[in-house]
Amino acid sequence: NAGVTQTPKFRILKIGQSMTLQCTQDMNHNYMYWYRQDPGMGLKLIYYSVGAGITDKGEVPNGYNVSRSTTEDFPLRLELAAPSQTSVYFCASRKKAGQDHSSWYGYTFGSGTRLTVV
Amino acid sequence: ELKVEQNPLFLSMQEGKNYTIYCNYSTTSDRLYWYRQDPGKSLESLFVLLSNGAVKQEGRLMASLDTKARLSTLHITAAVHDLSATYFCAVIGGTSGSRLTFGEGTQLTVNP
Incomplete structure (x- = not known):
C-alpha cells in the first residue's frame, strides 16, 4: 500500500517555464488536496477535489491549475513559473466521512515536491 | 474566514521539562488535528480530536480539545530530544x- 505518491521530489524551473506536479493515491480516497508550504510557515491550500471531475479553489490558487479525471490522480499544473512559486508542495488525501463522527479520518500526506524557480 | 493561531511559534526547552503548545481557532469546529513535521519531511499525523472534551495521549504527548473556548492544547511531558520537530x-x-x-x-x- 503506497499511500500518497508525489513526483518529482525536487525540481528547478526557470521563470516562465511550465510543469506538472504529479500526485497519485491508491487508497480509493474521495478527497484530494494540494498545499504549499513556504519556509517557516504552515500549509496553505491551493486547490482541492471532492471526487473525480470536481475541483475547487483554495486560499492561494493563482498561477495554478488542477484536474481530477480519475479517483487516483490529482495533478497540479504551473503554467508560467514565477519566483513566488518557490515552495514545497504537498498533496494529501482522505476518505469521505460518514455521518458518524468517528469516521472523520485524518489526512494522508505525500512526501512533498521541493520546487525552486530561478 | 477561519483563522488558526498557535503559540508559541518557537519553543526551546530542556530535556525532562513539561510544556504546553496552544492552538486557538476563530470559528466553530469540532474537528482538530495535530501533526508533526521533521525538517525536510512530510507531515505525520499525531492526533485527531473529534468532540468537545476529547483527550488523546501517545507517549509523552497529550492533546485536548475545548470547542467552547475554541482551543486545543498539546502537552509535552518530560521532553526528550527525539521530540524536536515542528508541530x-x-x-x-x-x-x-x-x-x-x-x-x-x-x-x-x-536541548540535552
Whole structure:
C-alpha cells in the first residue's frame, strides 16, 4: 500500500517555464488536496477535489491549475513559473466521512515536491 | 474566514521539562488535528480530536480539545530530544467545508 505518491521530489524551473506536479493515491480516497508550504510557515491550500471531475479553489490558487479525471490522480499544473512559486508542495488525501463522527479520518500526506524557480 | 493561531511559534526547552503548545481557532469546529513535521519531511499525523472534551495521549504527548473556548492544547511531558520537530494544528470548520486550515506551526527544540 503506497499511500500518497508525489513526483518529482525536487525540481528547478526557470521563470516562465511550465510543469506538472504529479500526485497519485491508491487508497480509493474521495478527497484530494494540494498545499504549499513556504519556509517557516504552515500549509496553505491551493486547490482541492471532492471526487473525480470536481475541483475547487483554495486560499492561494493563482498561477495554478488542477484536474481530477480519475479517483487516483490529482495533478497540479504551473503554467508560467514565477519566483513566488518557490515552495514545497504537498498533496494529501482522505476518505469521505460518514455521518458518524468517528469516521472523520485524518489526512494522508505525500512526501512533498521541493520546487525552486530561478 | 477561519483563522488558526498557535503559540508559541518557537519553543526551546530542556530535556525532562513539561510544556504546553496552544492552538486557538476563530470559528466553530469540532474537528482538530495535530501533526508533526521533521525538517525536510512530510507531515505525520499525531492526533485527531473529534468532540468537545476529547483527550488523546501517545507517549509523552497529550492533546485536548475545548470547542467552547475554541482551543486545543498539546502537552509535552518530560521532553526528550527525539521530540524536536515542528508541530502543527489544523482545523476543519466555518465556511471552509472539508478543508484543513493550518496554524503557522510551533518549532520545538529539546536541548540535552
